[in-house]
Amino acid sequence: MENRCDVNGSKKASYSSDTEGRRSRSPSAIVIGGGFAGIAAAHALKNASFKVVLLESRDRIGGRVYTDHSFGFPVDMGAAWLHGVCKENPLAPWIGRLGLPIYQTSGDNSVLYDHDLESYALFDGDGRQVPQELVQKVGQVFENILKEANKLRDESSGDMSVAQGIKLVMEKNPDLMQEGLANNVLQWYLCRMEGWFATDADNISLKNWDQEVLLPGGHGLMVRGYRPIINTLAKGLDIRLSHRVTNIVWGGKGVEVTVNNGKTFYADGAVIAVPLGVLKAKSISFEPRLPDWKEEAIDGIGVGTENKIVLHFDTVFWPNVEFVGVVSSTTYGCSYFLNLHKATGHPVLVYMPAGRLAFDIEKMSDADAAKFAFTQLKAILPNASEPIQYLVSHWGTDENSLGSYTYDAVGKPREYFERLRTPVDNLFFAGEATSIKYTGTVHGAFSTGLMAAEECRMRVLEKYGDLDTLEIFHPAMGEEVASLSVPLLISRM
Incomplete structure (x- = not known):
């Protein structure tokens, strides 16, 4: 990767606060956060000669x-999925250009089925496989329950949790109740x-659970991972790693951003692309403080946790x-393992706990977490061999994320996502939590990064007072992929 990473940094930041005339230097921006949104924003601004x-x-x-890559x-x-395997996906030009294969897990454009029903093998606690007819029948029942729950929400002016909605539906429609194995x-x-929302059903808003927009083409796994795209976008950018932002002074003539080593950076504007969990924790202080409507959005959007315990085996026994x-x-008590062997050819299972279970497992050591996952597996597949390697994520407790991705909390308006995105003077916000249409997705984060970059560019150049330059910079925004339409490499097994 060719980006410059100045970890220690020089004494004087290159984004000076000198008083030279604005016309004699380039417009400047600081991007905070090097995820997909931040990298996309920095890439676009650099292309716009910032x-x-x-x-x-x-x-x-x-x-x-x-x-x-440790295995x-x-x-x-x-993130591992592309939600919307289609040319309309804003990441498609990059995926196509890099020749990255996608393993399509479902052609269904719904929240519920990112995998086709026939691709499930479910087992009871005694290791007996659940008959496939029952899996499909109960899947249909579950869809009907959610349809009835949605009718319930349409009749009510208030909100309730998905769990509460399901409970009321069951009381009104006893025929939808399931017993024994079917209930399990x-x-x-x-x-x-x-797992889709990374939180328990009693936290998910019934009014808004299905309000995000799903692109056509279904869902697919990135077989070679997302790293090639982020590395390509980052090429040539001035990236300072291990620079934790602690304070942002904004407004007036520019922004002043201080990091944990005491160094301060100055620029015309800033794109804030840190995870919502970090904003919630108030680990970055703002001077002046953010307006009430912005803080209300930060507090009101839910952040859930889904983790991965990746088990690498020397043989396939599943x-x-x-x-x-x-x-x-x-x-x-339920659990599920993603079979990466089907998509990638490697003998790997990924245990994916979400919500309260994920929170409880994060309290364990990595070794104990891997043992817990393997114990779940051994209960249903007695011939399971011990894993030869394992990896464990900690998205909920990692101070750089403090959660996996966002969801609609009970009683909170969906417009909070748009409020979170809305700029405040010369501060511009990006990330999956600022995407009202594509919440919780990589392409949502990517799109908001481009949007924040464009808003920053317009605002800063307007402040320069030379509106003619607005058109000079505009054509460069993402031009290297705009004309490309490379077919996606999609496989099914």
């Missing part, structure tokens, strides 16, 4: 997109829904399906 520095608190770029092949420990399969479907699941009488 002087840009990107400050990243970690010792790597990517943020909640992290492709690990000798790529494994995404954070129903709980597994609800557990998978909780069924040739995309998901291996354990059903239980509670969602907390």
Whole structure:
């Protein structure tokens, strides 16, 4: 990777606060956060002839997109799916240009089925496989329950949780109630829904759970991981790793951004692309403080946690399906393993706990977490061999993320996502939490980075007072991919 990473930094930042006439120097911006949104924003601003520095608190770029290579092949420990395998996806030109293969897990454009029903192998606690007819039948029942729950929300002016909505539906429609094994399969479907939102069903807004926009083309796994895209976008950028921002002074003639080593950077504007969990924790102070409407949005949007415990084996002993699941009488007791062997050819299973279960597992050591996941597996597949390697994510407690991705909290308006995106003077906001249409997705984060860059560019150049320059800079924004339309390499097995 060819980006310049000045970890220690010089005494004087290159984004000076000198009083030379604005006409005699380049417009400048500071981007805070090196995830997909921040890298996209910095890339676009650099293309628009801005002087840009990107400050990243970690010792790597990517943020909640992290492709690990310690097994000798790529494994995404954070975001791994492309939601919307189609040319309309804003990431498609990059994926096509780099020749990155996608393994399509579902052609269904819904929240519920990012994998086709026939790709599940579910087992009860005694290791007996649930008949496929029952899996599909209960899947249909679950869809009907959610349809009835949506009718319920349309009749009500207030909001309630998905869990509460389902409870009321069951009381009104006893025929939808499931008993025994069928009920356990129903709980597994609800557990998978909780995984989509990275939180428990009693936290998810019934009014807004299905309000995000899903692109056509279904869902697909990035076979070689997301790293090639982020590395390509980052090429040539001035990136300062291990630079944790602690204070932002904004307004007036520019922004002044201080990092944990005491160094201060100055620029005309700043794009803030840190995870919502970090903003919630108030680990960055703003002077003056952000307006009430912005703080209300930060506080009101939910942030959930879904983690990955990746188990690498020397042999494949599991069924040739995309998901291996354990059903239980509670969602907390259910579990699922993503089979990477089907998509990548490597003997890897990924255990994916979400919500309260993820929170509880984060309290364990990595060794104990891997043991816990393997114990779940051994209960249903007695011939399971011990993993030879493992990896464990900690998105909920990692101070650089403090959560995996956002969801609609009960009783909070969906417009909070748009409020979070809305600029404040010369501060511009980006990230999956600022995308009202594509919340929680990589392409959502990428799109908001481009949007924040464009807003920053317009605002700063207007302040320069030379509106003619607005058109000079504009054509360069992303021109290197605008004319490309490379077909996506999509496979199914």
